[in-house]
Amino acid sequence: MRWLIxxxxxxxxxxxxxxxxxxAGTPARGSDMETLKKSFQNIHDAEIxxxxxxxxxxxxxxxxxxxxxINQLQEFVIAPLQKAAGTDLRDTVQxxxxxxxxxxxxxxxxxxKGAVILHAGGRLWGISLSSSLSRAxxxxxxxxxxxxxxxxxxxxxxxxxxxxxxRLAVSALKSERFQLGGLSHTTVILLYIENLTNPEFxxxxxxxxxxxxxxxxxDSSHLSQFLEDHIHSVFPQFQQTDRPDAAAAALASGxxxxxxxxxxxxxxxxxxxxxxxxxxxxxxxxxxxxxxxxGLRFFAFLFAMxxxxxxxxxxxxxxxxxxxxxxxxxxESRSEIPFNPFxxxxxxxxxxEILKEASLRMPSKSGQTLGIVGGIVIGQAGVEANxxxxxxxxxxxxxxxxxxxxxxxxxxxxxxxxxxxxxxxAAWLGLWGIIIGLIMVLIHLNGLTSLKQPYFAPLxxxxxxxxxxxxxxxxxxWMTRRPAWLKTLDPNRVKSGNSHPEPKx
Numbered sequence: 001m002r003w004l005i006x007x008x009x010x011x012x013x014x015x016x017x018x019x020x021x022x023x024a025g026t027p028a029r030g031s032d033m034e035t036l037k038k039s040f041q042n043i044h045d046a047e048i049x050x051x052x053x054x055x056x057x058x059x060x061x062x063x064x065x066x067x068x069x070i071n072q073l074q075e076f077v078i079a080p081l082q083k084a085a086g087t088d089l090r091d092t093v094q095x096x097x098x099x100x101x102x103x104x105x106x107x108x109x110x111x112x113k114g115a116v117i118l119h120a121g122g123r124l125w126g127i128s129l130s131s132s133l134s135r136a137x138x139x140x141x142x143x144x145x146x147x148x149x150x151x152x153x154x155x156x157x158x159x160x161x162x163x164x165x166x167r168l169a170v171s172a173l174k175s176e177r178f179q180l181g182g183l184s185h186t187t188v189i190l191l192y193i194e195n196l197t198n199p200e201f202x203x204x205x206x207x208x209x210x211x212x213x214x215x216x217x218x219d220s221s222h223l224s225q226f227l228e229d230h231i232h233s234v235f236p237q238f239q240q241t242d243r244p245d246a247a248a249a250a251l252a253s254g255x256x257x258x259x260x261x262x263x264x265x266x267x268x269x270x271x272x273x274x275x276x277x278x279x280x281x282x283x284x285x286x287x288x289x290x291x292x293x294x295g296l297r298f299f300a301f302l303f304a305m306x307x308x309x310x311x312x313x314x315x316x317x318x319x320x321x322x323x324x325x326x327x328x329x330x331x332e333s334r335s336e337i338p339f340n341p342f343x344x345x346x347x348x349x350x351x352x353e354i355l356k357e358a359s360l361r362m363p364s365k366s367g368q369t370l371g372i373v374g375g376i377v378i379g380q381a382g383v384e385a386n387x388x389x390x391x392x393x394x395x396x397x398x399x400x401x402x403x404x405x406x407x408x409x410x411x412x413x414x415x416x417x418x419x420x421x422x423x424x425x426a427a428w429l430g431l432w433g434i435i436i437g438l439i440m441v442l443i444h445l446n447g448l449t450s451l452k453q454p455y456f457a458p459l460x461x462x463x464x465x466x467x468x469x470x471x472x473x474x475x476x477x478w479m480t481r482r483p484a485w486l487k488t489l490d491p492n493r494v495k496s497g498n499s500h501p502e503p504k505x
Contacts (some may be wrong), residue, residue: 076320154264219260
């Protein structure tokens with residue numbers, strides 16, 4: 001009996017007509033704009049404009065004044081709506097980016113992305129009229145080259161996509177759009193070349209991007225920390241670049257690229273340890289020059305990590321290995337130093353890092369003054385005060401200069417931490433400590449992955465064909481195949497019949 005009573009009660013309370021049932025299941029469309037108006041209260045630059053038209057009826061416009069182009073709003077939206085003679089909104093509004101909105105959340109997000117929300121005929125529409133607030137395309141300051149393209153990415157993601165499409169004018173260049181961040185609603189575009197990039201890379205990249213959970217993203221480095229495979233490693237597993245030619249070259253090789261809104265740096269993956277030592281100028285110089293410069297960078301990376309620890313190991317544990325004439329120089333240099341070599345080197349390296357960080361944080365006009373003062377403090381006052389020896393200052397200075405040869409700034413920071421670790425091992429175990437530390441670094445590199453791919457390729461696993469463009473850079477005409485470790489669907493770079501003459505007339 002109870003179930004029968006409940007059934008009769010539910011039938012009695014249900015709407016009788018079909019129209020009543022529809023209204024009961026879906027809120028009235030007229031209330032959408034009222035809800036939006038309440039959401040935009042206490043926003044000083046939010047404006048609501050109401051128009052009347054005989055054909056279209058009452059029209060309500062809502063927009064954020066600081067985010068849209070007011071001139072375009074008047075010319076392409078308001079004026080046509082006031083003179084509209086038809087009932088089709090798409091024929092009336094002279095804007096290319098007119099799209100129907102499905103809900104209030106989508107309308108609110110569109111308004112804060114520079115769209116005008118239009119309510120007419122019980123429906124919500126979005127008209128993209130975002131203001132062109134962006135800096136001009138300028139030469140790259142992080143990866144500057146003397147010869148080669150002089151453009152770089154900006155904070156506008158669509159402009160960055162344009163710079164890449166101009167270099168890869170093919171329909172196979174696919175782009176997938178994601179929106180990340182519950183507060184920031186940051187646009188992220190995933191790029192890859194269909195029928196070339198390994199589908200497994202695309203699947204992993206898509207799954208990692210979708211699985212990112214955070215309320216705000218303001219830089220591509222924030223996103224990379226959610227995408228990388230090993231969060232505790234000091235080595236970067238994504239390459240960050242602000243050069244469109246570098247991103248286009250990575251796509252042509254079979255890699256995946258992320259463009260992130262409001263940041264001029266794109267993410268490239270998968271990468272290897274050796275990719276971080278390559279510069280765009282390597283492919284502009286003659287190949288013997290490029291090979292020499294690239295080899296010099298690897299040597300400078302090892303030099304920056306090992307030189308100061310080597311000095312500490314020799315002076316503390318292996319002074320008998322030093323030639324007698326040189327030993328006299330070392331003893332004379334250290335005769336009045338009250339600290340042992342370890343604390344002497346630690347102090348000078350920390351002072352150097354403090355000066356480098358201070359030069360980055362200080363205004364540009366004060367940077368030169370800081371450099372002069374720092375040079376005097378380290379070079380002259382430190383020696384005269386018997387805090388550091390001349391030999392150690394030379395070692396620290398050469399180490400600092402060598403670290404700047406590394407093209408990737410993130411890898412430069414990695415070498416700093418490794419250097420401090422090797423310094424402690426050198427003070428403890430001497431040269432054996434340095435050897436043990438380097439072996440541990442190699443083991444760590446061998447265990448890393450980037451987008452689930454080996455980080456130390458083409459060394460482990462070994463791909464002999466890829467050594468044409470690793471430590472050495474051989475002639476471009478010899479590089480007829482893409483990197484084997486990327487496992488691309490189309491391994492050949494050389495195509496027959498790709499020269500198409502321009503039509504005459």
